[in-house]
Amino acid sequence: MIEEKFDAIVVGAGMSGNAAALTMAKRGMKVLQLERGEYAGSKNVQGAILYADMLEKLIPDFRDDAPLERHLVEQRFWLMDDRSHFGVHYRSEDFNEERPNRYTIIRAQFDKWLSSKVREAGATVLCETTVTELARDAHGKVIGVHTDRCDGEIHADVVVLAEGVNGLLGTRARLRERPKPDKVALAVKEMHFLPRETIEAHFNLKGDEGVVVEAAGTISRGMTGMGFIYANKECISIGIGCIVADFQRTGETPYGLLDCFKRHPSVAPLIEGSEVKEYSAHLIPEGGYKAIPQLYGDGWVVVGDAAQLNNAIHREGSNLAMTSGRIAAEAIVQVKSRSHPMTAANLSVYKKMLDDSFVIKDLKKHKDMPMLMHTNSQNLFLTYPQLVSRAMQNYVRVDGTPKAEKEKGTLKSFVNARSWTGLFGDAFRIARAWR
Amino acid sequence: MNVETSVRVEDKLFYNRYLVDVGRPHIKVRAHTKPSPQLLALLKVCPARCYELNDKGQVEVTVDGCIECGTCRVIGEPTGDIEWSYPRGGYGVLFKFG
Numbered sequence: 060m061i062e063e064k065f066d067a068i069v070v071g072a073g074m075s076g077n078a079a080a081l082t083m084a085k086r087g088m089k090v091l092q093l094e095r096g097e098y099a100g101s102k103n104v105q106g107a108i109l110y111a112d113m114l115e116k117l118i119p120d121f122r123d124d125a126p127l128e129r130h131l132v133e134q135r136f137w138l139m140d141d142r143s144h145f146g147v148h149y150r151s152e153d154f155n156e157e158r159p160n161r162y163t164i165i166r167a168q169f170d171k172w173l174s175s176k177v178r179e180a181g182a183t184v185l186c187e188t189t190v191t192e193l194a195r196d197a198h199g200k201v202i203g204v205h206t207d208r209c210d211g212e213i214h215a216d217v218v219v220l221a222e223g224v225n226g227l228l229g230t231r232a233r234l235r236e237r238p239k240p241d242k243v244a245l246a247v248k249e250m251h252f253l254p255r256e257t258i259e260a261h262f263n264l265k266g267d268e269g270v271v272v273e274a275a276g277t278i279s280r281g282m283t284g285m286g287f288i289y290a291n292k293e294c295i296s297i298g299i300g301c302i303v304a305d306f307q308r309t310g311e312t313p314y315g316l317l318d319c320f321k322r323h324p325s326v327a328p329l330i331e332g333s334e335v336k337e338y339s340a341h342l343i344p345e346g347g348y349k350a351i352p353q354l355y356g357d358g359w360v361v362v363g364d365a366a367q368l369n370n371a372i373h374r375e376g377s378n379l380a381m382t383s384g385r386i387a388a389e390a391i392v393q394v395k396s397r398s399h400p401m402t403a404a405n406l407s408v409y410k411k412m413l414d415d416s417f418v419i420k421d422l423k424k425h426k427d428m429p430m431l432m433h434t435n436s437q438n439l440f441l442t443y444p445q446l447v448s449r450a451m452q453n454y455v456r457v458d459g460t461p462k463a464e465k466e467k468g469t470l471k472s473f474v475n476a477r478s479w480t481g482l483f484g485d486a487f488r489i490a491r492a493w494r
Numbered sequence: 495m496n497v498e499t500s501v502r503v504e505d506k507l508f509y510n511r512y513l514v515d516v517g518r519p520h521i522k523v524r525a526h527t528k529p530s531p532q533l534l535a536l537l538k539v540c541p542a543r544c545y546e547l548n549d550k551g552q553v554e555v556t557v558d559g560c561i562e563c564g565t566c567r568v569i570g571e572p573t574g575d576i577e578w579s580y581p582r583g584g585y586g587v588l589f590k591f592g
């Protein structure tokens with residue numbers, strides 16, 4: 060039994076929990092952070108791209124010692140059918156800058172490093188401890204937690220729920236609903252090791268330059284989903300994720316999809332000769348703005364993936380997690396500095412601050428996108444990629460067919476597959492959801 | 495075309511490190527005679543293939559290879575088909591890279 064009372068307990072040592080614990084500890088608060096993994100990061104899975112700006116707000120000189128892999132100089136988007144891909148690549152020398160904007164990272168290693176900063180700032184970090192339940196008083200106010208490490212309750216003025224996408228504690232305490240199968244994606248991922256020079260040759264890189272490939276199309280077999288390939292220093296992260304309800308409906312297996320993706324003729328040469336060292340899986344919140352639950356209450360706030368703060372369209376999650384963790388911590392520090400109690404009314408300042416940040420603004424901008432992608436998955440992920448592939452092949456193959464006839468053929472294939480109203484409807488709906 | 499059968503999930507799990515909490519599985523399947531559609535879906539969707547049919551046609555779970563993604567919870571908990579928790583602190587999968 061831990062007798063001490065804390066100013067704040069943070070559940071989870073992922074991106075959001077570490078940001079919250081660090082911010083509060085730096086401001087002199089007495090913080091206890093609980094993590095179920097052997098060390099911070101040992102349960103966490105990400106692609107992973109790190110966005111520098113959000114980390115700079117926490118640790119301005121992070122580049123000095125953070126375990127960064129490669130800074131990104133190139134982004135590739137691929138629209139794939141079974142034998143081809145149509146790519147849009149953007150590469151710029153501007154990204155070889157002194158303070159690069161995006162890096163690949165390896166989450167287990169990165170989280171360990173970030174956790175060391177949390178400890179340095181003075182927080183007590185207890186790993187190998189699963190929080191099993193929230194402790195509440197007679198009025199329902201959250202007053203602490205129960206863990207599987209020690210008997211009894213550990214008390215704090217406020218509990219920061221940074222427990223990730225599954226959000227078991229919040230669901231059990233009826234603070235929010237369990238994620239629904241159509242609002243989360245399941246991603247599976249492997250780590251493929253190759254010598255540095257081989258990776259640089261395969262991806263056309265030099266030094267610490269990095270590249271990411273994001274791929275959609277027939278690889279997800281008509282489900283809403285994406286494949287990804289991220290170049291690290293000495294390994295390649297490769298994975299694919301689709302909406303859970305789609306897996307349930309189709310009976311596709313996640314590892315089956317991943318293996319097909321790996322064997323695709325555009326992908327196989329990139330990982331050829333590699334040694335696999337890990338296979339992982341994780342959920343990703345995909346519900347967007349409309350899936351955001353209640354964010355605060357008497358004695359608690361929720362941050363990061365547990366609050367479904369994930370921008371599925373731009374593949375951003377960690378930066379929203381870090382930012383929501385930091386903002387929640389700043390709100391708590393504000394309430395405490397006024398010597399006010401941690402009531403729902405006082406903690407509502409967290410939501411106000413979050414509403415004013417890019418986190419909520421971006422999610423709001425794309426609020427209709429998740430539904431659109433989901434209800435249109437057959438067209439967007441199966442029909443269009445095949446049409447585009449045929450159109451491109453028709454365009455580049457020189458076979459004596461007059462150009463006008465070729466173009467007519469391409470147009471006809473689109474109209475046959477989707478009809479004029481279908482085509483205009485799809486374009487209109489995407490444009491409107493993007494706006 | 496059935497490519498899936500060629501993928502051996504057991505081989506993939508072999509790359510991972512685990513600390514198995516022997517005798518304390520963190521997921522349980524409710525006793526049943528005929529599995530619900532949700533339970534049957536878990537046979538395919540679980541990325542570690544923890545769910546299998548026994549010879550009586552019932553769905554069983556073996557959590558040793560579980561990678562703790564939570565997919566089966568999202569599908570099987572609402573219907574009461576499964577009970578899902580995290581392993582005790584420190585147990586379960588230990589990602590080196592993640």
Ligand SMILES: Cc1cc2nc3c(=O)[nH]c(=O)nc-3n(C[C@H](O)[C@H](O)[C@H](O)COP(=O)(O)OP(=O)(O)OC[C@H]3O[C@@H](n4cnc5c(N)ncnc54)[C@H](O)[C@@H]3O)c2cc1C
Pocket residue numbers: 070071072073074075076093094095096099100102103104105106107108109110188189190191221222223224227228246247248298300341342343362363364365369374375376377378379380580
């Ligand atoms: C395959 C994949 C690729 C991704 N790629 C990107 C990307 O490139 N860029 C990006 O920005 N985002 C990406 N994301 C999203 C990003 O990983 C998440 O948004 C981010 O990790 C959320 O951080 P978090 O702190 O909210 O949750 P998590 O990082 O999941 O942390 C939750 C922590 O809480 C702990 N925990 C949970 N319950 C308990 C409990 N009861 N007791 C004790 N501890 C507990 C867990 O062990 C974990 O350490 C990706 C996600 C996936 C799955």
Ligand code: SF4
Pocket residue numbers: 521539540541542543544545559560561562563564565566567
């Ligand atoms: S949590 Fe994920 S890996 Fe574990 S049994 Fe459920 S679906 Fe399978």
